Amino acid sequence: MYVWFNNKWAAITIAAATVVVSRLIYATIKYVRSRKSEKEVLNILIFNELSGSCAAKHSQKAPFKCRNKYCTKSHIQSIVHQIDQAQYCIDIAIYTFTIIELFEALKRALRRGVTIRVISDHEMICSSGSKVSSLNRLGVEVRMPRTTAMMHHKFMVIDGGARVDDLWLRDRKSKPRACQSVVVYGSSNWTLQGFNGNCENCVITSDRQMTGQFQAEFDRMWKSFEYSSCNVKACIK
Numbered sequence: 001m002y003v004w005f006n007n008k009w010a011a012i013t014i015a016a017a018t019v020v021v022s023r024l025i026y027a028t029i030k031y032v033r034s035r036k037s038e039k040e041v042l043n044i045l046i047f048n049e050l051s052g053s054c055a056a057k058h059s060q061k062a063p064f065k066c067r068n069k070y071c072t073k074s075h076i077q078s079i080v081h082q083i084d085q086a087q088y089c090i091d092i093a094i095y096t097f098t099i100i101e102l103f104e105a106l107k108r109a110l111r112r113g114v115t116i117r118v119i120s121d122h123e124m125i126c127s128s129g130s131k132v133s134s135l136n137r138l139g140v141e142v143r144m145p146r147t148t149a150m151m152h153h154k155f156m157v158i159d160g161g162a163r164v165d166d167l168w169l170r171d172r173k174s175k176p177r178a179c180q181s182v183v184v185y186g187s188s189n190w191t192l193q194g195f196n197g198n199c200e201n202c203v204i205t206s207d208r209q210m211t212g213q214f215q216a217e218f219d220r221m222w223k224s225f226e227y228s229s230c231n232v233k234a235c236i237k
């Protein structure tokens with residue numbers, strides 16, 4: 001009787017300990033994963049007259065580790081990297097956009113099934129080399145203000161929290177995986193002049209307040225410009 005009693009309590013103790021330990025391991029993995037996915041992003045890109053000083057070295061075939069902290073190529077790569085991380089949605093408000101590397105990254109995002117929306121300026125939408133019109137040709141909806149006021153913003157929200165939730169509620173395809181909202185904003189248009197010649201800045205951050213406010217303003221503009229969808233066929237070339 002005594003042995004049976006001891007075995008019974010030993011089994012209960014082992015079972016309870018197993019449950020506690022497994023829950024502890026699960027909680028630890030969950031915590032580590034959430035910390036990893038929420039690792040803060042803050043990258044301040046400065047462009048100035050030194051930004052293109054390393055351009056010749058980049059054009060060489062030999063591998064080259066650039067140490068120019070104002071480097072145009074490295075800075076564009078930093079923005080490309082963020083676009084390549086997008087899982088659900090990218091919202092862009094840009095006055096002028098001609099940089100090919102960013103366009104190629106956005107095309108890759110489209111191929112991954114990322115939803116892209118663009119707001120741009122009615123004067124610049126069909127200007128020479130405009131990648132806004134190129135995106136429109138690929139099926140990306142583009143809207144613009146209906147007034148004569150300029151749409152002079154230069155920002156992009158990647159996987160904005162509110163937008164991810166909206167898409168999930170709309171499509172209900174699959175529950176969103178954990179993803180990080182990032183905003184890219186600054187003074188520069190997405191042009192070679194902006195990134196390689198002008199004194200400009202561009203900030204990449206995952207700050208929750210900033211991503212939230214930029215997303216809210218994009219959503220407000222998108223709704224406000226509801227009847228101003230661009231069709232590049234209407235552009236005068």
Ligand SMILES: [Zn+2]
Pocket residue numbers: 054055058066067068071072073074
């Ligand atoms: Zn460089």
